[in-house]
Amino acid sequence: MPVTYHRAAAAEIAPETLYRMLWLRLRVFVVEQRAAYPELDGRDIEPGAELMWAADGDEVLSTLRILRDPAQMRIGRVATDAAARRRGIAAELMRRAVARCEERAPGLPIVLDAQSQLADWYGRFGFEISGPPFSEDDIPHVPMRRPGATT
Template identity: 45%
Template sequence: MAGVDDLPVRTAYDVWRLRQQVFVVEQDCPYPDLDGRDLEDATRHVVLLDDDGTVLGTLRFLDDGEWARIGRVVVAPAVRGRGLAAVLMDEALALCGDREVRLDAQTGLTAFYEGYGFEVTGPEFDEDGVMHVPMARAGRPHRVAPPRP
């Protein structure tokens, strides 16, 4: 995981190329992927690389103040079905700590995110021609030691 300034130039290029390949071309959804949030100081990019440095998958972690936001979760078409999205989510949730986490899931992936404790929090909506649902996972309370007798 890294901030944008910590990503090697070729890795950053490959991250954005993969997002474009899947979200814009494969899903036939022209939208402004480069929205400026990748450049925010608190944004972190979780990137899975193979031994040759090829980007296999990536996601973006955003700090939205009181809660964290996970987005742009993508796995390269050639390596789907190998559990790599789960690896990405495990890393992202570790970054989130005990905070509430929000995301907008493509409707067909709702069950995947429910497996991580996310719940649908609102109605389905169309985002750039792809149906999504807002989801959230409650923050995890800090454990407090019981009072001493």
């Protein structure tokens, strides 16, 4: 089956699909990366939050979320199933997320907190390191920012 790409608010997603998305995030962040933290932080259901995912049939391969913070858009919780990595699926999902942020809030910057080893990967989408490194759950991170378009 071809990979399909989707976007919706959490309340609009079929329960089985939402479960698969959240399970993928838990598998990647909590189990694989051994980061015991409150993965379900309440932000997925904030007004204006959107979840995006790539699927092969019912199987969720990659997921992320888009949030509207004051004066900026935020991409986070980017997770890809180990078996789906290095196939360009997450990159396509990221391109779509950047485009969606620009569509929703033209001219606003887009920010994210990247695991340090992925900073170059996010750089492919126009993100630049925007502050000092920090540790989150013993995983090195860097804040990154993609400037908004100037008019």
